[in-house]
Amino acid sequence: MNRCILVTGVFLFLLSAGLFASDIDKYYAKKEYISPRRDTLRYRVLEPERIEKNKKYPLVLFLHGAGERGSDNEAQLVHGANMFLNPVIRDQHPTS
Numbered sequence: 001m002n003r004c005i006l007v008t009g010v011f012l013f014l015l016s017a018g019l020f021a022s023d024i025d026k027y028y029a030k031k032e033y034i035s036p037r038r039d040t041l042r043y044r045v046l047e048p049e050r051i052e053k054n055k056k057y058p059l060v061l062f063l064h065g066a067g068e069r070g071s072d073n074e075a076q077l078v079h080g081a082n083m084f085l086n087p088v089i090r091d092q093h094p095t096s
Helices: 004-024 079-083 087-092
Strands: 029-032 041-045
Touching: 079 087
Parallel strands: none
Antiparallel strands: 029 041
16 A cells, blocks of 8 residues: 555656646756867756846856756756746846
């Protein structure tokens, strides 16, 4: 019985993680930098809701921990990504 509950819980967690990743893709654009030595750095960009020409915007870097390492460019969004999408946070730090 306990094993069935555990398996069901893990399945639901993995299912919700997949849904989370697809929702995040709407907001965080996938980008890639390829160095002259052909090293690849994958990263995500969350742009301001409104962008004005000739206006400077701050750059905020979110450095993830070792638990979010990997090259899939999605595991890094597990912790912290929703915080930057929070309307209250975005209202407190307007970019326009």
